[in-house]
Structure formats: C-alpha cells, structure tokens
Amino acid sequence: MINEYTAVVKQEGDWWIGWIEEIPGVNCQESTKESLLETLSITLKEALEINRDDAIMTAGENFEELKIALRSGAI
Numbered sequence: 001m002i003n004e005y006t007a008v009v010k011q012e013g014d015w016w017i018g019w020i021e022e023i024p025g026v027n028c029q030e031s032t033k034e035s036l037l038e039t040l041s042i043t044l045k046e047a048l049e050i051n052r053d054d055a056i057m058t059a060g061e062n063f064e065e066l067k068i069a070l071r072s073g074a075i
Contacts, residue, residue: 005020005021005044006021006022007020007037007040008020008021009033009037011033015029015031016029016031016035016036017036018036018040020043023048023051025047026043026044027040027043
C-alpha cells in the first residue's frame, strides 16, 4: 500500500523550505528543492514511526490495530 502526503514547498532567498500538510511538525529547510523533498520524506517516515510507537505504548495491552481508509476529497 502506498500512502501519499502533500508537501508544501517554497523558495525563500537561497533556501527551500517545506512542510507536510497532513502531519504537524514535519517541516524542513534545504539549499535545493531536491534535497528538501528527500529530507521531508525521511522526516515524514520518522514522524510516522514515532507516532505509531507512541500510540501503541499509550494503548498498553489488549488493543487492536484497524485500518481506516479515506476517499479522495473526503477532507
């Protein structure tokens, strides 16, 4: 399964800055657009792993993991 996220990027002077719309706190700054997209991807993956680990730790024992799907345009 491939999940897609939206990167909002812009150039400010010599720097490219960007955010992932769907995940608060995932933002980066790099000197090239290509480097920015790579760094955003790495940071997004790390944030999702941390959020998953936190959710499982908070749930404790006897929990279920269920998939939730959203249709395009649902938000």
